[in-house]
Amino acid sequence: MDTVLTTRHLTKDFGRLRAVDDLSFEVKRGQVFGLLGPNGSGKTTTLGMLMGVVNPTVGEFSWFGEIPNHHVRKKIGAVLEHPIFYPYLTGQKNLELNAMIKQCPEENIPGVLELVELADRRNDKYKTYSLGMKQRLAIASALLNEPTVLILDEPTNGLDPMGIAEIRELIKKIAANGKTIILASHLLDEVQKVCSHFAILKKGRLVHVGPVDDVGKGAETVEVKADLPDFTEVLMQFPGTASILPENGVFLVTLREDFHSKDLNAFLIERGVVANHLVTKRKSLEKVFLEILSEPR
Amino acid sequence: MLHLLKIDLKKLTSYRTFWVVCGLYFLTIGFSTASGMEFLKWLANTFDKFGSSLNIDRIPLYHFPDVWLNLVWWSGFFKVLLGIMVVISISNEYTYRTLRQNIIDGLSRWEFLASKILTNLLLSLISVVLIFIIALVTGFIYTPEINWNYVFTDIEFYPAYLLELFTFLSYALMLGIFVQRSGLTIILLLLSYMLEAIVKANIDDYFPWLIPYFPMESISALVPIPFYRYAFQEIQDYVDPAAVAIASAWMILFNYFSYLKLKRSDL
Structure with a gap:
């Protein structure tokens, strides 16, 4: 099994606060990796560093064994925190823009819109979407470039039970295609249902990492x-x-x-x-x- | 490079504010530069009513080669509108947090900045071309006797005008990246000339040689006030190389500061 992600001593300070402290772990191809921890334990900061928007104070990480750069990020689909799009653009136009940034063909757009069931709302402005639709558009955008790795940060936040079940099914469907998924969440039930491996963060420190199956032992x-x-x-x-x-x-x-x-x-x-x-x-x-x-x- | 410009234009062309502000800007510089003669006629009429006379034929506003500098100097005043548009465009990226998402999706920080800089360059170029065409047309209409030796004299003010606009827009972009909120940035942008004037007035007695090195001063010095030639027969009909050097240096610095800030910040 080859390694998708390696982090070594990853650390981030915000002023006097140490948000992420000496984090080292590995994610292998095909794993559904759950990143757990209470609110404020450093999950989003960690993912922010992995996606190049937060500069690490100390430490390093590599994607696919490469030194991280923006070309590598194009191979990863990521939704961090809440969905982010241009509110005045339609869903379709937002995805067209993302396709330009990721340098992938626009022909992928109808497929992902179909997958998240937004095809009939694609010409409405993003700001008119409900929270569930915004979340689904974010997942559509993350899948746009047919990524080998998917990063989802609280993908079911603010969704109703039906929406949660839908997203969970979607994640399972994507994982069944052999994609590596990194899922940050504080909904443990969710992680247990979809993840193969998990890590627990506490105040920025890694306190546990291992397969989910070991839990029952x-x-x-x-x-x-x-x-x-x-x-x-x-x-x-x-x-x-x-x-x-x-x-x-x-x-x-x-x-x-x-x-x-x-x-x-x-x-x-x-x-x-x-x-x-x-x-x-x-x-x-x-x-x-x-x-x-x-x-x- | 073209790819990056397309990305930024894709964001802007569906944004109504962009069309309103840019429309206002291009209509204003277009109509005001094209209708100078009408203004002079109105002025002459007003003079008539008060019993004095103004011979507008003696004011060579649109005569080659004067027309080149006159129009460029006048339209330079309205660049602040473009500057406001640039500020809105960059601060939107911060308030919507789309800058962060753009980076996550695979733009490098430099590419993001380059897409904004290229838009600045495009807006500056469109202004230059527009004013050039208006000057050319009005010049042929109003110049009493076309002397081909003079038609393209003084045309060097157009590259200078381009530098003036682009340096100012680079300044607006940098301000937006540092302040990140549109309201405050627009106020700072509008106050820049005044703040600089206050500083200049205070150091004028001690270090007068420093004055040309101020950023706003260097931008203004690229295209000198043309009307002295009518009042005092004193003509600066060339672009000052020192002004070009200083403004170019500021232009590079503004964009470099933007890059440094963007590179170092957590988004």
Whole structure:
């Protein structure tokens, strides 16, 4: 797998504030890379540096192994923060202008407008668009030059649930075509649904980076319920039980390593206990995220 | 290069304010330079009413070669309108944050600046060509006896006029890039001559030799006031090479400062 993006010790100071602190990570081809972090943790500043609008104080980065320059940026489609277009130009004219800047053929315009379902509004001025339409036009513009890398910064900000679902589907569709996507977001559910890898930023520092699949690993937790007065006792006798936490009438059983929910189920049947509720709980990204952020550093 | 100019024109040609301001500018310089004779007639009429007479045939406003300098000097006053248009164009890029998006989309900072500079050059060139044509036509209409030796004399004021406009627009662009807000920039642009005049008045007693080096002064010195020749028979019918050198230096500096500022700032 070849490397799309490498950053080394990337740092940005705004006066006395250190917005991004010694950031080093890699993004490989085909990854959907989620960049997570609370508001003000340096996500947008990082992407701004990668796209040449913010000058790094210290450190360097490379796209496709090249020293960054404006020709490389033409191969990347990016939407940072909110959509930006000329309000007095129509959607079509805005895209024509972008095609000129990116030096890609204007013939790509109808296709991307179709993809984001804006074809019938293309001759209306940008300022008459709703927020969802603006977001979609921004994605259309990012896709215009058939980029190999797509950078999206909070692409579902301010959208209604339907719009969020649409954009999510769009991202999955684009990722299925083998494009590398870097997605900054604080909607963890979204990242877990679409990303293959993720990094967490906290006050400009990189506190975690790894594949999303790793999130579910580690100790398993089982949610179990049975109509038995001394059910806790029974659970305690199971050799794989690490801890039991009663919650709203069910018991959250954290298992020891190498024990799984099916072992617990077999044990209960052996004891003649029939559970009327048994669910394996995967750790959510949200939980991991909150855990990592609450760790003092 | 042409590609960059096209990008900037694409932004401007669908922008109504651009057509209004530029339309006003070109109509004003066009009509005012073409109708000087009508003005003189009106003046003579007014004189008549008060019992004195003015022989307008003795004022060679549109005679070759005077017409070249006269029209260029007069239309130079209106360059501030073009300057305002340049300020609006650049400060829009900051307020809409489209400058940032242009860079993200793949323009280099230098290319972005070059697209603006090329538009400045184009606007200056159109002004020069327009005034040249008007001077040529009115010259042939009003010059009593065409002497071909004089028709194209003094035409060197046209390159000087081009430099005057382009240097001023470079100044307006730089001001816009540094201040970034259109209102404040326009006020500063309008006050530039006055602020410079105050400074000049104060240093006149101590360092008078410094005066020609001031930016606005050097821009004005490119095309000298023509009417002295009628009043005092004192004629400067050439472009002062020193003025050209100083104005060119400012022109390069203005654009260089714009570049430095753009290169260093976080957008």
